[in-house]
Amino acid sequence: MENTTLTLDKNIIKKGAWSKEEDDKLRAYIQRYGHWNWTLLPKFAGLSRSGKSCRLRWMNYLRPNIKHGNFTKEDDEIIVRLHKQLGNKWTVIAAQLPGRSDNEIKNRWNTHLKKRVEDEQTQVLENINHDETIKPNEAPQGSSSTYSSSNYHIPSDVTLQTYDYELSGDFWSDPFLVDIMSPVDQNTTPSDLYHNFGFHSSWDDMTMSEDLSWSALGSYSEYNNY
DNA sequence: AAGTTAGTCAACCGCCACACG
């Protein structure tokens, strides 16, 4: 008897960039049948891709209402704030930015925001050291030439907490350092935030109906008869 | 114009959690 199992032949699994034809096949299949099983889907859709690859392509680029690029300042602000609170919980952060995929947000952080935050951190640290060393009531009288490099030191009792403050609400004018280093509520866990944000997956709406399931199974039969 | 470097981002990989038999 002929083997009709759906084990994917790893020798024909395609990798790399997706072509327009592949996108069209995947989009058309999911719009008609839903993504009832990512592992089997590529077979039925006529794609030589892994289920994971199909899922990633759909989630990041093909699903309806997905946005690409053109991050606004507000988008960046949300990402930075949530990353400060949650860390690398990209899917949770993405849930707060409709139309954005976790992958895109992760890229946004890694290529733009991370460096920006680090630069701001460095700048604020330098300012802290400077302010602690040169206090107006302690500054030496006379010309600035009386300063020597030995005047600059990092006070042993200076901690980041000393400079804690509440953000004014404007990401583009607020320094990052303290806000990053000392969360507003130390008792808040990522789990708390996860639930407090009312996180839900937009994919709940994409759950396949029973009818579609049967349609897909019909497709399965067609496949096996092929 | 050609070569090099840096930045960007799509896609893959490995791991983990969960469901199910």
Add this chain to the structure above:
DNA sequence: TCGTGTGGCGGTTGACTAACT
């Protein structure tokens, strides 16, 4: 309880492109 399959997540890679020399 254990083994297996699947979906999902985050880290990382590598191809591509723009900027620079």
